[in-house]
Amino acid sequence: xxxxxxHTKTFYHILGNTLLxxxxxxxxxxxxxxxxxxxxxxxxxxxxIAGIFLVLTAATGIWFGSIVDGRRKKTAMQGSAAASxxxxxxxxxxxxxxxxxxxxxxxxxxxWALVLLLMxxxxxxxxxxxxxxxxxTLLIEEEFRDRANGLVGxxxxxxxxxxxxxxxxxxxxxxxxxxxxxxxxxxxLALVHLFFVTVPERxxxxxxxxxxxxxxxRGTLRIIAGVPGxxxxxxxxxxxxxxxxxxxxxxxxxxLSLVSVQSWGLLWGVLSTGFIVGGLAVSRTGLGRRPVxxxxxxxxxxxxxxxxxxxxxxxxxxxxxxxxxxxxxPYAEAAEQTILQKVVPYERQGRVFGLAQSAEQxxxxxxxxxxxxxxxxxxxxxxxDGWGARELGPWFGTGADRGMxxxxxxxxxxxxxxxxxxxxxRPYRRLDERTARATAESEPxxx
Numbered sequence: 001x002x003x004x005x006x007h008t009k010t011f012y013h014i015l016g017n018t019l020l021x022x023x024x025x026x027x028x029x030x031x032x033x034x035x036x037x038x039x040x041x042x043x044x045x046x047x048x049i050a051g052i053f054l055v056l057t058a059a060t061g062i063w064f065g066s067i068v069d070g071r072r073k074k075t076a077m078q079g080s081a082a083a084s085x086x087x088x089x090x091x092x093x094x095x096x097x098x099x100x101x102x103x104x105x106x107x108x109x110x111x112w113a114l115v116l117l118l119m120x121x122x123x124x125x126x127x128x129x130x131x132x133x134x135x136x137t138l139l140i141e142e143e144f145r146d147r148a149n150g151l152v153g154x155x156x157x158x159x160x161x162x163x164x165x166x167x168x169x170x171x172x173x174x175x176x177x178x179x180x181x182x183x184x185x186x187x188x189l190a191l192v193h194l195f196f197v198t199v200p201e202r203x204x205x206x207x208x209x210x211x212x213x214x215x216x217x218r219g220t221l222r223i224i225a226g227v228p229g230x231x232x233x234x235x236x237x238x239x240x241x242x243x244x245x246x247x248x249x250x251x252x253x254x255x256l257s258l259v260s261v262q263s264w265g266l267l268w269g270v271l272s273t274g275f276i277v278g279g280l281a282v283s284r285t286g287l288g289r290r291p292v293x294x295x296x297x298x299x300x301x302x303x304x305x306x307x308x309x310x311x312x313x314x315x316x317x318x319x320x321x322x323x324x325x326x327x328x329x330p331y332a333e334a335a336e337q338t339i340l341q342k343v344v345p346y347e348r349q350g351r352v353f354g355l356a357q358s359a360e361q362x363x364x365x366x367x368x369x370x371x372x373x374x375x376x377x378x379x380x381x382x383x384x385d386g387w388g389a390r391e392l393g394p395w396f397g398t399g400a401d402r403g404m405x406x407x408x409x410x411x412x413x414x415x416x417x418x419x420x421x422x423x424x425x426r427p428y429r430r431l432d433e434r435t436a437r438a439t440a441e442s443e444p445x446x447x
Contacts, residue, residue: 007139011148013197014077014139015155017190018132021081022159023166024186025125028088029053031167031179032118038171042106049115056123058358061130062220065354068131069347073138074199076350078191080127085187087121092180114176130357133337134349138201146291146338150282153330157275165269220351227343229431233292236422237336238359240299245367246411250375250404257401258315267319274326281327282334291342292432295335296423298328303415310405313397342435371407379403 037046068076091114098110105111132152140148170178224230255264287294302325309321336356344352380403382388388406389398396402422428 007200010197010199011135011139013193014132014135014199015151017077017194017197018128019155019158020186021084021125021128021190022155023163024183025084025122026159026163027167027170028118028179028183029122030163031171031176032115034167034171035176035179036111036115039103039111040106045106049119052116052119053122056119057126060123060126061354061356061358062351063354064127064130065220065351065357067127068134068350068354070350072199072201073131073135074194074197074201076131077128078194080124080131081187081191081194083124084121085184085191087117087124088180088183088187091117091121092177092184095176095180126357130350130353133341133353134346135199136337137341137346137349138199142342144286145341146287146334147283149334149337149341150279150284150286150330152279152337153282153333154276154279156333157272157277157279157326157330220348220355223344223348224352224355227431228434229292229427229429230340230343232422232425232427233336233339233431234356234359236296236418236428237356239418240415242367243303243411243415246371246407250371250407254310254401254404254408255315255318257404258313258318263315267315271319271322271326274323275330278327278330279334282330287331287335287338290432290436291335291338292428292435293423295332295339296419296428298332298335299419300416300423302328302332303412303419306412306415307409308412310408311396313399313401313405339431339435343431375404375407379407382406 033046033049036042036049067079071079094110094114094117098114102108102110103114133149136145136148136152167179170182224234252264255267259267305321305325309317311317337353340349340352340356379388380400383393383396383398383403383406384400388396388403392406393402396406
C-alpha cells in the first residue's frame with residue numbers, strides 16, 4: 001500500500017481522536033432514541049427525535065463552517081468537544097433531579113429538556129466533521145488526499161458499527177446514566193489528548209478576496225459560482241440525498257418484513273463493516289486522476305443496485321446488494337471531499353463543506369416525510385390488491401413488502417437516469433477537466 005505522506009502522525013492522532021468522539025456522540029444519539037421509546041412507548045416521540053436531529057444538522061452546517069474557517073482548526077475541534085461535554089453534563093443534571101415517572105410521559109417538559117440538551121450536544125460534534133476534511137487539506141500532500149479521505153470513511157464506518165451495540169447495552173443496564181457518564185469521560189480524555197497534538201497552523205487563514213468574516217454566505221456562494229461545475233456538483237449530491245431519503249423511510253420496514261428484529265439488527269451490524277472495507281480500499285487504491293467522473297460512475301452503480309436487489313423478496317438479495325452498496329459509498333464520499341479540497345481555496349473550505357452539509361442533510365428528511373405516506377396509502381395497496389398486484393404480481397410478487405420494493409426500483413431508475421444525464425452534461429465535464437488538471441499538477445515530475 002502506498003503510504004500517505006504529509007504530517008501523517010498528526011493526521012492519525014486527529015483521526016483516532018475523531019473516532020473516539022464520534023463513537024460517543026452517536027452512542028448518545030442512539031441511546032436517547034432507544035431510551036425514550038422504552039420509557040414512553042411512543043413512536044411519535046422517537047420520530048420527533050430523528051426530525052430534530054436532521055433539522056438541526058441542516059440548519060447549523062453553514063454556521064459551523066464559518067466557525068471552522070474563522071478559527072484554528074484544532075481550536076474549533078476542541079470547542080466542539082467542550083460544548084458537547086458541557087451539554088451532556090447539563091443533561092445528566094436534569095436526568096438525576098427529575099423523578100423517573102416524569103420521563104414516562106411523552107409530553108413531559110423535563111423529558112424534552114433532556115432530549116434537546118443531548119441533541120445539541122450531538123450536533124455540536126458536527127463542527128469536527130466539517131473541520132476534518134479541511135485538516136486533510138492542511139496536513140496531507142495533495143496527491144495523497146484521496147487516500148486520506150478513504151481513511152475518514154473508514155472511521156465513519158467503524159462509528160456506525162459499534163455505536164448501536166454500545167448504546168443498547170448501556171441503556172439496558174441503567175438507562176441514560178452510564179451513557180452520559182461514559183460520554184463525559186470520553187470527551188474529557190479526547191480534550192486532554194488533543195491538547196498535546198501539535199497541528200502546524202500559524203494562524204487563521206484569511207480569505208484574501210475581500211470576503212467578510214463570520215458566515216459570509218454571499219462570499220461563499222461567490223466562491224462556489226466561480227468554480228465551473230461546482231454548483232452542479234452540490235445540486236447533484238443534494239438530489240442524491242433527496243432520493244436517498246427513500247431508504248431513510250423504508251429500509252427498516254422492508255427489512256423487518258423479511259426477517260425478525262433480532263436478525264435485522266445483527267444484519268445491519270454486519271453490513272456496516274462494508275463502510276470500513278470500502279474506506280480501507282480507497283486508502284489503498286486512491287481515486288485516480290478524475291474523481292468527478294469516478295463519483296458519477298459510482299453513483300450509476302449504486303442506483304443500479306437499488307434497482308436489482310428488490311426484484312426478489314429475499315433477505316440474501318437485500319444483504320448482498322446492501323453490502324456492495326456500503327463498500328462503494330466511501331468511494332463516493334471520498335471523491336466529493338477530494339473534489340472540494342482541489343477546487344475550493346483552503347480558507348473557504350469550512351464554509352463550503354458546511355453549506356454542502358446543510359443542503360444535503362435537508363434533502364433526505366424531506367423525502368422521508370413525503371415518501372412514507374405515499375408508500376403506505378398508494379404503493380402498498382397497489383401491490384396488495386390493486387392493479388400492480390394483478391399485472392405485476394405474477395413475476396414481481398404481491399404484498400406490502402412488494403409495494404416498498406416497487407418504490408425502491410422506481411427510485412433507482414430515476415437515479416440512474418439523472419446520473420447518466422449528469423455524466424453527459426457540460427458543467428460536469430468542465431469540473432472534471434478542472435480536477436483532472438489539478439491532480440496532474442500535484443503529481444511529482446518524473447526525472
